[in-house]
Amino acid sequence: MTVRTLHAGGPEAGGVDGPPPLLELRDLEVLFPRTRGVLWKRQTGTVKAVDGVSFALRRGETVGLVGESGCGKTTVGRCIVRLYRATSGQVILDGKDIRTLGGPDLLGFRRRVQMVFQDPYSSLNPRMTVRDALAEPLEVHGLASGRGQRDARIEELLGLVGLASEHASRYPHEFSGGQRQRIGIARALAVEPDFIVCDEPVSALDVSIQAQILNLLRELQRRLGLTFLFIAHDLSVVRHVSDWVAVMYLGRIVEFAPRDALFARPAHPYTRALLSAIPVPDPDVEASRRRIILAGDAPSPINPPTGCNFHPRCPWATPVCAVQVPVTEVVSGGHRVACHNWRDLGAPFSHPGASVTDGNTK
Amino acid sequence: MSKRTPLLVVDDLVTTFGAGPGVVRAVNGMSLEVLAGESVGIVGESGCGKSVSMLSIMRLLREPPASVRASRIEFDGNDILAIPAAEMNNVRGGKIGMVFQDPMTSLNPVLTIGAQIRESVETHLGLSRRQANAHAADLLGLVGIPDATERLGQYPHHFSGGMRQRVMIAIAVACGPQFLIADEPTTALDVTIQAQILEVIRRLQRENGMALALITHDLGVVAGMCDRVLVMYAGHVVEQGKTRAVFRNPMHPYTRGLLRAVPRLDTDPDAGLVAIDGSPPNLAALPAGCPYQARCPLVIDRCLVELPDLRDIGSGHFARCWRTGDDDIAMPGARE
Numbered sequence: 001m002t003v004r005t006l007h008a009g010g011p012e013a014g015g016v017d018g019p020p021p022l023l024e025l026r027d028l029e030v031l032f033p034r035t036r037g038v039l040w041k042r043q044t045g046t047v048k049a050v051d052g053v054s055f056a057l058r059r060g061e062t063v064g065l066v067g068e069s070g071c072g073k074t075t076v077g078r079c080i081v082r083l084y085r086a087t088s089g090q091v092i093l094d095g096k097d098i099r100t101l102g103g104p105d106l107l108g109f110r111r112r113v114q115m116v117f118q119d120p121y122s123s124l125n126p127r128m129t130v131r132d133a134l135a136e137p138l139e140v141h142g143l144a145s146g147r148g149q150r151d152a153r154i155e156e157l158l159g160l161v162g163l164a165s166e167h168a169s170r171y172p173h174e175f176s177g178g179q180r181q182r183i184g185i186a187r188a189l190a191v192e193p194d195f196i197v198c199d200e201p202v203s204a205l206d207v208s209i210q211a212q213i214l215n216l217l218r219e220l221q222r223r224l225g226l227t228f229l230f231i232a233h234d235l236s237v238v239r240h241v242s243d244w245v246a247v248m249y250l251g252r253i254v255e256f257a258p259r260d261a262l263f264a265r266p267a268h269p270y271t272r273a274l275l276s277a278i279p280v281p282d283p284d285v286e287a288s289r290r291r292i293i294l295a296g297d298a299p300s301p302i303n304p305p306t307g308c309n310f311h312p313r314c315p316w317a318t319p320v321c322a323v324q325v326p327v328t329e330v331v332s333g334g335h336r337v338a339c340h341n342w343r344d345l346g347a348p349f350s351h352p353g354a355s356v357t358d359g360n361t362k
Numbered sequence: 363m364s365k366r367t368p369l370l371v372v373d374d375l376v377t378t379f380g381a382g383p384g385v386v387r388a389v390n391g392m393s394l395e396v397l398a399g400e401s402v403g404i405v406g407e408s409g410c411g412k413s414v415s416m417l418s419i420m421r422l423l424r425e426p427p428a429s430v431r432a433s434r435i436e437f438d439g440n441d442i443l444a445i446p447a448a449e450m451n452n453v454r455g456g457k458i459g460m461v462f463q464d465p466m467t468s469l470n471p472v473l474t475i476g477a478q479i480r481e482s483v484e485t486h487l488g489l490s491r492r493q494a495n496a497h498a499a500d501l502l503g504l505v506g507i508p509d510a511t512e513r514l515g516q517y518p519h520h521f522s523g524g525m526r527q528r529v530m531i532a533i534a535v536a537c538g539p540q541f542l543i544a545d546e547p548t549t550a551l552d553v554t555i556q557a558q559i560l561e562v563i564r565r566l567q568r569e570n571g572m573a574l575a576l577i578t579h580d581l582g583v584v585a586g587m588c589d590r591v592l593v594m595y596a597g598h599v600v601e602q603g604k605t606r607a608v609f610r611n612p613m614h615p616y617t618r619g620l621l622r623a624v625p626r627l628d629t630d631p632d633a634g635l636v637a638i639d640g641s642p643p644n645l646a647a648l649p650a651g652c653p654y655q656a657r658c659p660l661v662i663d664r665c666l667v668e669l670p671d672l673r674d675i676g677s678g679h680f681a682r683c684w685r686t687g688d689d690d691i692a693m694p695g696a697r698e
Contacts, residue, residue, distance in 0.1 A: 068552035068553070068554065068555075069523075069552055176641045178641060179641075206407035206408055206579065207407065207579065207581075207620055207623050207624055208407065208619060208620060208623045208637060208638035209407075209637075209638075209641065210623070210625075211623035211624075211625070211635035211636065211637035211638070212637040212638075212639070214625065214635055214637075215634060215635055215637055218634070233552065233553070234553075234625075235553075235627070236624075236625045236626055236627050237625050239625065239627065239631045240625040240631050240634075240635060259631070263627070273554055274553060274554065275627070276557075277553040277554050277556065277557035278553055278582065278627055279556075279580060279581075279582025279583045279585065279586050280582050280585065280586075280626055280627055280628055281581035281582045281584075281585050281609060281621060281624055281626060282585055282609060282626075282628065283585045283586075283605045283606045283609050283610075284606070285585070285628060286582070286585045286586035287586075291557055291561075293557055293558055293561055294554045294557075294558070297522045297524050297525065297555065298552070298554075
């Protein structure tokens with residue numbers, strides 16, 4: 001009933017003979033049960049955390065997935081690495097639906113798809129040295145025979161993420177936050193994956209360290225040909241690492257576009273509001289810009305609004321928005337938006353990123 | 363404007379934790395002046411002393427393990443160091459309001475929102491229960507919470523993160539403070555909610571002439587909110603001045619490094635970010651000389667042995683760096 005598929009690849013994206021996507025999500029839906037009671041849990045209903053998410057990633061590219069807390073972006077990431085199982089829809093890696101994988105196929109899949117978490121301190125075992133933490137995936141997947149080979153690989157991995165080989169014998173608590181995130185990245189790289197889901201990898205880090213990690217990720221992508229899904233709440237971070245940007249609101253993708261198009265010509269009211277709310281470290285820009293101050297909070301997915309999820313906060317909402325879920329429409333090649341009124345919004349407020357990205361796209 | 367009286371004066375604040383060889387030197391000689399109605403941003407990375415300095419000034423640190431010394435801390439002409447601990451409660455929450463980062467841990471989960479706002483106004487303004495209730499409802503309206511009267515009877519868990527932070531602001535400004543200390547008031551919130559909260563603070567400043575000390579790691583928030591800014595590193599103020607001057611013409615290598623490291627909406631996204639190598643020093647083992655020496659691209663021998671003074675560059679712009687004024691640093695670094 002709706003044209004929901006948002007291909008990063010394909011002819012409409014610009015690449016006439018573009019390669020097929022490495023990973024594709026088709027109408028992904030995730031329901032979590034709501035329960036009552038402590039010992040005897042009764043299911044009282046469900047929460048739809050992800051509601052029909054479709055997009056695709058091409059090899060060697062990065063899709064940035066942005067949205068506010070609770071919008072379902074992490075759930076999407078976890079479905080891709082199969083930490084969660086999607087309720088319906090498909091996650092297709094190289095033509096195969098990963099939801100049905102088992103046995104050796106699943107092990108092979110886990111080698112190809114890895115994850116980097118927000119807080120490396122809680123994702124690393126405090127009682128394992130860095131060497132042990134990096135050796136574990138090598139052993140599980142049988143990637144190193146003998147101690148010499150294993151240690152050489154560990155040294156190589158540490159070098160790859162900018163750590164020294166003497167760091168191998170230390171424990172996580174002996175490292176700073178930025179160094180720990182490097183260890184988390186090294187561990188993900190240990191099994192030579194094609195695809196890495198980075199879930200808020202720099203949100204817990206200080207600005208000066210954040211830049212180190214972002215630069216490292218870009219460098220690794222270039223050297224190893226990695227494909228990233230970069231999940232973040234911060235659009236200015238996403239802008240620095242992504243080729244494509246998906247904007248998510250309350251379980252749905254509301255806009256999907258090539259990076260420069262999204263920042264130059266945001267089509268969805270929510271994207272516009274996000275862009276106008278991001279502070280820019282320039283007092284003159286801050287003093288002169290106009291902001292869209294949204295009313296209210298993001299609604300709860302337990303009781304989502306009817307029609308377009310965003311309509312209660314949307315400054316452009318019309319009566320149709322309250323009753324009908326908007327269909328995803330094509331703005332221009334590869335740029336899709338799910339909004340009834342996107343044609344009538346007028347020019348976006350000139351936000352600080354517009355001029356720079358405009359220059360790149362024309 | 364030039365001769366406004368300072369509301370808060372802090373001279374040479376030193377805060378340490380613990381004793382002996384492992385003593386942590388969190389604030390190392392901070393001086394600060396906030397004028398009436400002014401908003402001052404205090405920026406820096408985690409552990410730079412920005413929060414501890416404000417807690418020291420408010421005398422909210424337990425001593426020991428903390429030790430707070432200063433040659434002067436004056437608020438509105440009163441010597442804060444001389445006020446007995448019991449009387450500090452009249453200052454805090456009365457003339458000085460405070461908002462902290464995490465509203466869930468600062469609100470009492472078993473008291474209604476109304477009770478928590480009333481506590482402040484009954485204590486400081488001596489209002490009756492009925493007056494206090496009316497005032498509390500007004501305050502919730504002021505910070506943009508709809509259905510105020512009904513909301514007063516609810517508990518913190520009924521409120522979302524953004525709403526709780528509004529409640530915190532309502533409590534902080536309940537007694538019409540002259541000065542608001544906001545410690546990362548929007549860090550835990552989403553950007554669209556952050557924009558709402560900052561708008562509330564701006565409006566309170568505009569309408570009540572309230573002074574503001576805004577502690578944040580977000581340079582963008584400072585650019586939009588503050589008249590002046592202090593940049594802290596390892597317990598030292600390394601640069602301070604009018605926000606515009608500091609952002610346009612940062613004079614300390616650390617400030618320039620920070621400004622270049624931030625991903626921002628208005629620069630070329632493919633240019634890459636310029637990271638600052640290394641990490642901040644251990645506050646229990648600070649090096650002699652400048653604390654930034656290990657990460658500084660402009661380091662010279664003198665930096666390793668002697669701590670620079672906070673030198674005046676003109677028009678109230680100060681930087682703590684031996685290289686300030688040298689030709690190769692005089693060019694603005696952040697805005698090529």
